Amino acid sequence: MNRPPLARLAAASALLALLTACGSTTTPTAVRATAADATALPTQDVVSHLKADPALAAQLPEAVRSRGTLLLGTTQAVGSSSLPHGGQDPSGKEVGLDIDLREAVAKLLGVRWDVQYGTFPTVIPGVQNGKYDVGQDNFGVTKAREQVVDFATYLEDGQSFLGAKDLDLASVATLADLCGHTVATSPGTTFQQILTQGAALCAAAGKKPYTVQYFAETAPIFLGLANGKVDIYFGPTLSLKYDAAHLPGTKYLGQLSSTPVGFVTAKGSPVGKALAAAVNKLIADGDYDRIFAKWGVAGTGVKQSLLNPPAAL
Template identity: 55%
Template sequence: MKLLKPVLAPVLAPVLAPVLALVASFTLAACNSSDTLSASDQRVGSTPSSTGSTAAASSTAIPTTDVVSAVKEVAKLHAELPAAIRSSGVITLGTTEATGSSGLPHSGSDASGTQIGLDVDLRNAVAKVLGVQWKVSYGSFETIVPGTQSGKYDVGQDNFAVTSERLAVVDFATYLTDGQGFVAGADSSLDKVTKLTDICGHTVSTIAGSSFQEILRAGVDECAKAGLDAYKTKYFSDTSSVILGLQNGRTDLYFGPTLGDEYLVAHQPNLKFLGQVSSTDVGFVTAKGSSLAHVLVAAVNELIADGEYAKIFAKWDLAGAGIDKSEFDPKPTF
């Protein structure tokens, strides 16, 4: 697989091996959702990031390039879809509804409320290849995998990492690689982080309720074992609050998904990426044994082969990132 540029080669630090094993499962809770029929080609609006400065407006503007309309249907793959989907022309997708630009490049919304982002472009391109539309059903992160298991959704998508626990209950069709990495202010004394003990003595922030929070909680004793001061943690509800914390000195570091870290540093001033401690495959999820997973793998590989996949990553300032080949149920990192 290709690595993000200029991301450090992903290293699954020994200290994280027992830690990551703790973070793959999530609480299952009921949540209401709303359904909308989404065309496979959604155009993107242009809205400056709410946290960017006027001087940085050109770099914080949300990209508007249409990277989906030119994608062609592949009749052979359409024919491999289940009969009910071929008949309706619709695949039900379970995901979360993003708001604003803080979740980019994965997902967000423009001024009109339209869902945008790398993940949105990728799924819409896949729909074009298959000759179908997504019927998007919004729920909470914790409900997407069980909803896919139960048949409420045909497919789930929400930057789901391939983990042992998830592979036990759903199948994966991978479409990118993401990691767990750190961002700091440009004037930080830290220049590289490859393991949790590198952040000992610092204050680190992450998003509340995320797997990153669980990694930090589970690994906090590693500093003491190494004879170092413990790191302190602060949890926020969104990335905008994380940025503010870095700017006002409340925190030294942000721990988040590598693709998001890279996008954040490229679009916000006075930040630097310090590296990642691990990386994982990410993919669509389907019910265990569903034929859809294999068709999705083939569709992603079609996009990779014809160059449309690379165009999507380039649009989101991630040229050179991504994967060389989509896989069905790859071996999990943790």
Template identity: 70%
Template sequence: MAAATVLLATACGSTSKPVAGGPVAAEGSTSASLPTQDVVSGVQTDPALKAELPASIASRGTLLLGTTQPTGLSGLPHDGVDAAGKEVGLDVDLRNAIAKKLGVTWDTQYGTFQTIIPGTQNGKFDVGWGNFGVTKAREKIVDFATYLTDGQAFLGASSVSADKISTLADLCGYTVATSPGSTFQQILTNGASQCSAAGKKPYQVQYFSDSAPIFLGLANGKIDVLFGPTLSVKYDALHVPNTKFLGQISTTPVGVVTAKGSPLTKPLSDAVNALIADGSYAKIFAKWGVPDTEVKSSQINPDPGF
């Protein structure tokens, strides 16, 4: 259970989104340049979906949401805070559209990635949201309703000789930064023997729970490669000076988290599918420039493959 706990306590990223953008990225993105299309207000409540909610939730009219509190623009495209103090981002638009489709509002409670899934398990939150990748270990004690596909990808300093990383063996000899207690740590740990098997110098892994030292390390040559979520790494490659996208090695379904056996899982999944059907979902992903991360349909507890 200890191994599962490590994976369950963290998201695709980590404790404070160290691989989902950072202060350097924020310098290249201003509130003035953020997309401002209204892709939520036109979403209509579906009475049939609202009827799927437990009576206590429907009468209360709110869902307790456990998520992390964004600061600045460092978490984009997932989430951030604009100059006016308003939360913005793909995740913000999507979960607000889900709430409108279900005819409820979010009562947002902020926590850390380590506390969101346990809080969902113990009833502190009705729903957990934080780019949580679906894994078999996590599915043992929580349920998922998927809403996008992310992956595991690499951002390199411009000084790195490699132009593409397709396997972990391509990392041999590099210093790699990622987040502790994450799926990325698991992948790097499991693949560490590939370098010795190929007769190459092993890669060295450094763990950070904050993005600032990662981007500083990429800038000053102390870190060669960042290993993180594809959606965010692609965004960083466009906004962080002197970096380049080096490719991804795998994909992972990402989902809303609910307690195991929760009656909320199906309505949440059905709401995503309703947004897909009426076109609202595609508009949200187009707004944030990541249509290649869409799902064709939301699934409940899909087989993640690992």
């Protein structure tokens, strides 16, 4: 951690002031829910004009069509902690790329979402045991996950790195660049899987290994970046690019790899096929691109929604 002590102190003091001003030090909201972020949220309506497509709706099970809802398992978007994927506007309403996408899909399928909140580690098991019809939480496609659930892809996200401005690295291109540094990430994710698989790389190269710290929320990660206890945050590309643009004292270090992200459904459920078909209609009609442009992440979508694409991880 080759950062000047005064720079660390200044960064930590600035972040602590932000945490105090937001009234909480226990949730990710505290770090990114600034007035500037709130006023910068895009407000274009890119969903309400969409109408139900009878052919798409017919692909849903009769039980779903009869009740008019799909049970969605997800984590609750709080403040601006997970933008551009999801967050809250000043009124507390959930907003974000993922929210617009799922609302657009529901419009085409002629149903509403019955949103039920869980935690990242509990959503996929909830889909498996029938608690939810669909899971959505920026789930990347992996071989292990495809063994227990189906994926209907709707965007391409990646695995990227964020560091403090005064970090002694200008960029990170491979896991070997992390050697000797402290890396923070979330448990139970593809990020943990990648870091675990690469743990022996540094020793093989004769370098000091990287140290990994796991946090269920992002607030302690950002605080760690500010006070020098964390060198690098390994997380989703879209979120980290947003962080670098909105959090003072941070810099985007680059992307390691990319992964398709999708809605998850029970194995063999017809709901997965219906979701993929709805996303593909959004793509064909141009509504998909309008949603991505609204959130400033044009070019990160998929050309086609696939059901269970080959997994690289």
